Amino acid sequence: MKSTRDGFGEGLLEAGKNKNVWVVTANLGESTRANAFAKKYPKRFIDVGVAEQNMIGIAAGLASTGKTVVATSFAAFSPGRSFDQIRVSVALNKLPVIIVGSHAGLTVGEDGATHQALEDLALMRSLPGMTVLSPADFQEARELTKLAIKKNAPCYLRLSRQGFADCVKEKPVLGKAAIIRKGKHITLCVTGPLLAHVLEAAELLAKQGISCEVINYSTIKPFDSTTVTKSGKKTGKIISFEEHQTAGGLGSAIAEHLTIPIPLKIVGVTNRFGTSGTASELLKKFGLDVAGIVQEVIHALQ
């Protein structure tokens, strides 16, 4: 199974036909899948070494000369340790830098808490003018990469290390959430590759007579408030799922943007750090595996 970072690598290679596109990385060209671009367009690829703050600054400086710059690292390091540079040199400057944070969430697995970025969406969502993208699968990541580069504005793209099943058939529209499965009893919102698990849970629940509407939020900002509000109004209940702290991620965005009051449960990681383990062990531990998702839904409907 291919991952969202693989999709990014492919989208970047396609977007690289545009000579205005440059890539900067902080010693993670291969891991973030920027290497295919580097091989094909070496003159437009810069590796700054292990220096995420400098990476963002250089990306912003380059972008100020009229280029579109993609800056790749692990989410734990960028935005993790480059937040001030992103805030000032990219966001306040309104420069077209696409910040790519790979290996986000719990599913980076064995590397443990230091490398499991669970705060990146909150950080990036808080910045004025920042577009925040979190694709669910390979093809969605590929398409969103191209759209983000085309948009030519400050953007954060969250990626995962782990491969998940492809489950989005339609091409993503930037700024729009997509109803992946129609239902009537409860609305399940999800972002990132966790979508595959939520869909699997919805399938199991359907056998028990519970009809879930599943919405994929691959754009977290600007937030599509219409889709979730409309669905929640129909079903009467919403649960959100994310590989992120419950503070400041997708669930928070829903709570901020619902245009009418609808009961909402936010499921993610709450006030804890991750730990070492396999991706599936960790999702289970934090209640984000298929069984955990089923439990949340049954509990919410009781």
Next chain:
Amino acid sequence: MKHIQSIQDFAKLVRILSLQSIHLAGSGHPGGSLDAAEVFAAIYYARSKEKIEVVLSAGHLAPAWYASLYLTGEVTRHQMRSLRKLGSKLQGHPERGTLPSILNTSGPLGQGASFGVGRALGTKKTVLVITSDGEHQEGQTWEAIMSAAQFGCSNLVFLVLHNNMQIDGHVTNIMNVESLAEKYAAFHWEVQSVEGNKPLLVQKKLQKLITSQSKKPRVLICHTLAGKGVSFMENNPLWHGKSLSDKELQCALGELSAQKMKENYPGVLL
């Protein structure tokens, strides 16, 4: 563009205008702007803007920069009187998008260094980055210095305002960054030092660095006196970041021969 008779007068005007605008604002960083006056004069006096780009990394030196851009015609007198006020283009720290010459938003230290490297990679013009000795306490500054040499940014010149002063005291006492010249050389830069309050010398050395055939990035370490020109502000950390009272301003303007400058350049002072 205002007609200024000499580079020394340009520096004097930068000094006076910085203090006047900070006084009108009621807050700001007078110390650094005072001692940076000659360096700004060396950059802007009688130089074609088309060939150079300025990235101010030490954003708190904004008053001296705004004063220079006022003297070269980019900022109006009305704007000079609006420093730090609501709706003003002259933000407390410079912001990209407010004036054509401001390429980067700065204030959080170290960011202009990296921005300058990126800028130098994307343009054929000479990129001048104005930084300070205290700013070399930021790790990002060294990341940028390392990378500029690696990428062979020969169109990049750092001007280090070296006044041994930061908010909490003298740089050598708080967190010594010496020897900057040796450190830059060890990082594979071409290094020059100069008495930073002698504008003709600064201009000469700067020109030499800009036109050098070296493949390395270049740095000019400008040794300046903190608060230069106003006796009670000189070499005093108190004046890094506070405005002046009416009485203090009058006293300072007296020392800076503001009356004579007002007569020589009618309508220029605030």
